[in-house]
Amino acid sequence: MSGKKPNLLFDFGGVLINIDYQRTVEAMRRLSRAGSAIEFTQQSQSALFDLMETGRLTPPEFRAELRRHYQLEASDEALDEAWNAMLLDVPAERLAYVAELRAQGHQTALLSNTNQIHIEEINRRLHTQYGFRHGIADCLDRVFYSQEVGLRKPGPEIFAYALREMNWQAAETLFIEDSFQHIETARRLGLPTLFLAPPLTLTAALPAAIRAFPASIT
Incomplete structure (x- = not known):
């Protein structure tokens, strides 16, 4: 896997969007x-x-x-x-960083436990603030919402579904998440992980995780 850019599988809340x-x-x-x-x-x-x-x-x-x-x-x-x-804010620097990662050749996807009311509200805010037409999907190669898939984390089935849909191998995919129970499932399935526990943020922690890939980041 030397020199291969990892696929990046992002959680939403606590990773791209701030939540309380x-x-x-x-x-x-x-x-x-x-x-x-x-x-x-x-x-x-x-x-x-x-x-x-x-x-x-x-x-x-x-x-x-x-x-x-x-x-x-x-x-x-x-x-x-x-x-x-x-639902709090979606910092512009995180969106810019994801765009930069895609420009560097990383494939990206979102894997989020969420619901129709939250999806509609976040999409509305992203349209108002950033002009996005399709919400966070404008920033990523693919979006997997539990609401639409009919599965949710930490069940292994939703991870398997996303990997299959993206044609990704677990060992080549870095999962970025702020809930440890979801990290545990990903690790059992063979995904390298970045546990984004507070006060870590995406822009502060992900560069080092990518450099260290495929080692798990705790």
Whole structure:
């Protein structure tokens, strides 16, 4: 593999976009009659959110289930605003760096656990801020959303799906992720990894990981 440029498989939240799960937890709590906290964190989540992230709930069904499970009293617009509160900014330097990597000959793809409401909001923001027509897909060779694939991390099936669709070999693909449970699956499947634990950022940590490839970066 000497001299071969690794394929780059990016997570979205915490890698390309900044996120803060607690902002959504608190926003939802404020809408709850009982002050209930939703079961949604970086490490784990309830089945309701799994269903939304694998496309088995429509946005109206998701909102109805949120209201029922957590005794929420809010309009659709208020629920969406609370659900999207975790989404922060997409720094321009990260997008520029990904563009630079593609220009250098790296193949790139996104592998993200996400849902229709978040996808639409991020695409709207990227269009407003950067003029993107197709959201983050404008920056990458391919985008794999759990919502559209019907699978989610940390299950190995979604990794296998992305590798097969891209015609990539695991050993030739660097996976960049900020959730360790997803890193563990990737490593079991033979992918070199970059665990982007805070305070590491993509632009600070990825250059060294590419130079060290194919060694795993912890």
